[in-house]
Amino acid sequence: MKPAPFDYYAPESLADAIALLAKFDDEGVEAKILAGGQSLMPMLSLRVARPEVLVDLRKLAELHYIRDEGDTIAIGSMTSKRAAEESALIRERQPLFHDATMNIGHLPIRAHGTVGGSFAHADPAAEYPAAAIALDMQMKAVGPDGARVIGARDFFVTYLTTDLAATEVLTEVRMPVLAPGTGWSFREISRRKGDFALAGAAVLLSLAGGRISDSRVVVFAVNATAVRLPAAEQVLRGQAPGEALFREAGLAGAAEIEEPIADVHASADFRRHLVSVVVARGLAEAQSRARG
Amino acid sequence: MAQLHRVRLTVNGREYEREVEPRMTLVDFLRHELGLTGTHVGCEHGVCGACTIIKNGQAVRACLMLAVQADGAELRTVEGLAGADGLHPVQQAFIEKHGLQCGFCTPGFLMSTVELLEGTTSPGEEQIREAIGGNICRCTGYQSILESVELAAQKMRAGQGS
Ligand SMILES: Cc1cc2nc3c(=O)[nH]c(=O)nc-3n(C[C@H](O)[C@H](O)[C@H](O)COP(=O)(O)OP(=O)(O)OC[C@H]3O[C@@H](n4cnc5c(N)ncnc54)[C@H](O)[C@@H]3O)c2cc1C
Numbered sequence: 001m002k003p004a005p006f007d008y009y010a011p012e013s014l015a016d017a018i019a020l021l022a023k024f025d026d027e028g029v030e031a032k033i034l035a036g037g038q039s040l041m042p043m044l045s046l047r048v049a050r051p052e053v054l055v056d057l058r059k060l061a062e063l064h065y066i067r068d069e070g071d072t073i074a075i076g077s078m079t080s081k082r083a084a085e086e087s088a089l090i091r092e093r094q095p096l097f098h099d100a101t102m103n104i105g106h107l108p109i110r111a112h113g114t115v116g117g118s119f120a121h122a123d124p125a126a127e128y129p130a131a132a133i134a135l136d137m138q139m140k141a142v143g144p145d146g147a148r149v150i151g152a153r154d155f156f157v158t159y160l161t162t163d164l165a166a167t168e169v170l171t172e173v174r175m176p177v178l179a180p181g182t183g184w185s186f187r188e189i190s191r192r193k194g195d196f197a198l199a200g201a202a203v204l205l206s207l208a209g210g211r212i213s214d215s216r217v218v219v220f221a222v223n224a225t226a227v228r229l230p231a232a233e234q235v236l237r238g239q240a241p242g243e244a245l246f247r248e249a250g251l252a253g254a255a256e257i258e259e260p261i262a263d264v265h266a267s268a269d270f271r272r273h274l275v276s277v278v279v280a281r282g283l284a285e286a287q288s289r290a291r292g
Numbered sequence: 293m294a295q296l297h298r299v300r301l302t303v304n305g306r307e308y309e310r311e312v313e314p315r316m317t318l319v320d321f322l323r324h325e326l327g328l329t330g331t332h333v334g335c336e337h338g339v340c341g342a343c344t345i346i347k348n349g350q351a352v353r354a355c356l357m358l359a360v361q362a363d364g365a366e367l368r369t370v371e372g373l374a375g376a377d378g379l380h381p382v383q384q385a386f387i388e389k390h391g392l393q394c395g396f397c398t399p400g401f402l403m404s405t406v407e408l409l410e411g412t413t414s415p416g417e418e419q420i421r422e423a424i425g426g427n428i429c430r431c432t433g434y435q436s437i438l439e440s441v442e443l444a445a446q447k448m449r450a451g452q453g454s
Contacts, residue, residue, distance in 0.1 A: 001336040005294045008314030008360055034361070041317070041356040042337035054314065058361060082350065106426025108404070109338065111350040112357065194425050 003044035010056040014063070014142060014169060020055050021167045022144045031055055033169065035078060038105070038113035039121045063116070063171055066090065071177055073097075077116025077170045082107065084115055093177040096202060099186035100131040106194045116170045119155070122162050122225070124261065125196040129156050130220035131186065133228055134202035137175045143168035156225040182206050183290025185282040188221070189274050191265070197221040198266045199274035203282035205241075207292040212236045217253055217279055222260045222271050229253035232279060241287045243280075250280035297360045303328060304372030312359050319343040321359035322369060330370040330399050334428075341427030344400035345369050351407040351423075370399035373406065381447035382406050382440075391440030393431035400427050405441050413448045415441075 011017040024031035032051035034040055043049040057063065063078035066087050073094055075084060084090055084101050091098040104110055104127050118128040119139060132152035139150045144167055155163050164170060178184060188200030197220065204216040215236045220226035232253030239245050254276035262268040296311040303326060310325045322328045334342030336355050343354040346368040373380035382405050385391070392398045401424060408415055408423035420441050429437060
């Protein structure tokens with residue numbers, strides 16, 4: 001299992017990287033960006049991907065940062081997931097993103113895999129796209145025509161497909177800090193810890209006067225992209241929190257999923273069942289962390 | 293054949309320089325170009341952890357990286373663990389607690405453990421499980437590996453005290 005031959009470039013700046021991507025695009029040469037390689041390398045070794053050229057972003061120090069912008073946290077796309085997991089800023093001010101990070105693979109995968117790579121790769125079972133939809137994150141991309149910002153809802157298109165053009169580099173992901181009093185949960189069910197999830201949920205919950213004033217329920221690993229479950233949120237609105245309500249919301253959410261993924265790991269029915277369980281557990285955990 | 297690229301890096305404190313095809317993985321580079329066959333090749337797609345090495349202070353998969361990506365890096369492999377005065381305490385602990393049988397996965401477990409214990413010599417069980425959770429062993433059933441890591445931590449604590 002060895003990658004097929006390709007040419008390799010490691011540009012020194014973002015501008016050079018984009019110029020290279022544009023040049024290959026013009027020439028009809030298939031070029032792929034290489035970030036941490038933790039998804040691309042297996043695809044090259046299995047020869048699922050056979051690009052003619054790799055453009056390695058490792059020298060772009062300008063894309064390595066975790067920045068406190070007050071109400072927003074900005075992460076440079078080449079920041080490693082391990083750096084994200086070790087960031088006190090993220091752990092304290094956006095714990096949902098921290099918990100999502102801790103569910104990704106294993107430590108050595110997080111050490112070399114980048115934050116941006118997980119967004120660009122857009123695996124249906126990946127944690128970050130669910131966090132992105134739950135938090136209304138924004139993705140910044142730079143291409144030959146300049147920079148643009150893409151909201152999470154438009155960014156993830158389908159299996160392994162995003163809104164990014166072949167000539168665009170994802171440079172930054174941006175998230176709001178958690179609003180005071182909001183409860184959060186990020187959990188998943190997998191056969192062993194570190195395995196890809198069979199089903200997972202990202203949940204936000206706000207209380208006012210002992211009732212649920214607002215909620216956000218997003219699940220992943222069950223459809224081509226992470227999906228929000230408005231039916232579950234509808235069940236919760238204005239209600240007093242409790243285990244029975246959370247179970248009902250989980251069932252309502254599970255019922256509204258169209259054609260859950262069925263594969264060797266879990267049938268469609270089993271995945272639907274897991275959604276109801278993981279959503280109910282997530283809501284209970286979020287409630288325990290909410291104030292108001 | 294694709295154009296060759298120069299790779300300069302250090303492994304266990306020694307500098308190496310070679311010209312390689314970009315498609316060569318780092319683990320193949322270590323084994324075939326440098327003759328350092330202690331790092332094992334298992335699944336070749338990042339799942340088993342047999343090829344775990346330490347790159348710039350962090351445990352990583354050598355099969356999920358191209359040699360050209362490691363240009364300028366400082367690497368540590370299992371060959372660098374034993375010193376003039378004998379085995380590394382982590383190696384010694386794996387022997388004493390039967391943390392291996394066939395030994396195929398062992399270099400990866402050792403490097404994951406070394407990174408953990410160089411950061412803290414008093415890890416909790418959860419921390420140990422997190423550090424070695426990405427390594428697969430088909431012989432031991434893991435219990436003796438957990439005990440090996442705990443004993444290694446003890447040995448390293450004792451070493452710091454002396
Ligand atoms: C054993 C194992 C377990 C794993 N478990 C999980 C898991 O539980 N959850 C999970 O989410 N992931 C998991 N992963 C995948 C891992 O998180 C990858 O690191 C991640 O999906 C891709 O990030 P990367 O930096 O390695 O990107 P690469 O592998 O380098 O790139 C992936 C794709 O994204 C594109 N790309 C990368 N960066 C950019 C950019 N800045 N702009 C535009 N395009 C870009 C590349 O061209 C490529 O198509 C696992 C991987 C392994 C090997």
